[in-house]
Amino acid sequence: MALFTSFKLASIAAGSRFVQDETRLRKERVKQRDGMRIAILDNERDQLRLVTHTATGLGHECHEYMDGALLLQAVEAQRFDLLILHWRLPGIDSPALVKALRRAAGNHLPILFTTHRADAADMAMSLHAGADDFMISPISGAELEARICGLQRRSEPAPHEPQLAFGPYQFLPAWRTVKLNGVRVELRSREYDLALFLFQNTGRLLSREQLYQAIWGADFRALSRSLDTHLSRVRAKLDLRPANGFLLAALRGFGYRLETVSAQEDVQTGPGPISQERPMKANSATTKSYTFVHAPEREMGCGALVRRATLDLKDI
Structure with a gap:
């Protein structure tokens, strides 16, 4: 015995x-794939704790929300890799919330819904609204873990996923992600669009009007400060400087140019936000002269003018 x-x-x-x-x-294995940033929306704290405990145990970073409007604001301002939402919350139109989240983050962001009812109509409605998966409460940790891992695998780029490389910068369109020397850079949605547009037009002088139309598609007069703020953030987050092979140059009164530069060049970027209003000093050692022609008014919204402009890279 x-x-x-x-x-x-x-x-x-x-x-x-x-x-x-x-x-x-x-x-x-999960950590080797890089942990995800997960946003969780639920009005029950016990449910929030369960989901957070399970996800953090897998090496993921969790952010809890009990208000749909606050979640939407966070998705608009930050990057998340997965959303876990309760389907029926008081005062929240779930299908409308999903559509707003999709507009803010795109269709690549996986959304997992949870609900207390095994209702076929709820399931169909959530999937039709744009959810990727559905779970019925009570939720077990093991099942939630399996769903999270499954959505992570589905959202990862395939080995043959098209990628755009510009020196040390790597753009992954499916994830709307940028990597610098293999390290992922946190960019908001507009910042990603702006960065990709600049890199796809490297060496080309882009007017402010062109940038407004390409990224916002709206009246540029209402977005003047917004463009400068976004460009400043892109420059700082992507560390655009000669050591990385690229420099963002501003041409006062016209626009911007992303230039390829050598790390050996004695060029420095000044601190502070990029702005066409900042003065430009003349310095023979670091000054380049450009001649540019404004496109016809029907193409760029400005007169056909030829100007001689001096660009001082030290003041950008």
Whole structure:
């Protein structure tokens, strides 16, 4: 009897070690893929804690919300890799919220819905609204873990995923993500669009009107400060400087140019936001002269003028 008891205890201990090892290996595999930033929306704190506990245990970073409007603001301002939302919350039109989230973050962002009811109509409505998966409460940690891992695998770019490389910068269109020397850079949606447009037009002088139309498609007069703010953030976040092979140059009164430069060039970017209003000093050692022609009014919204302009890279 004692021998049987010892054997049983040893088997239980071995099984426990096996489960612990499997959990540890699974977490290591998740971390090797890079943890996701997950936003969770629910009006029940117990449910929030369960989801957060499960996801953080897998190496992910979680942000909890109990208000749909606050979640939407966060998605507009930050990058998330997965949204986990409760389908029926008081005072929230879930289909409308999903559509707003899709407009803010694009169709690439996975959305997982949870609900207390096994209602086929709810499931169909959520999937039709744009959800990627659906879970019915009570939710077990193991099932939630499987769903999160599945959505992470689906959202990862395939090995043959088209990528755009510009020196040390790598753009992944499917993820709307930029990497600098292999490290992911946190960009908002507009910042990503602006960065990609600049890199796709490297060496080309872009008017402010062209940038407004390409990124916002709106009346540029109402967005003057917004453009300067976005450009300043893009320059800072992507570390656009000679050491990385690129420099964002501003031409006062006209627009901007993303230039390829050598790390050996004695060129420095000045601190502070980019603005066409900043004065430009003349310095023979760091000044380049450009002649540019405004396109016809029907193309760019300005007169056909030829100007000689001096661009001082030290003041950009």
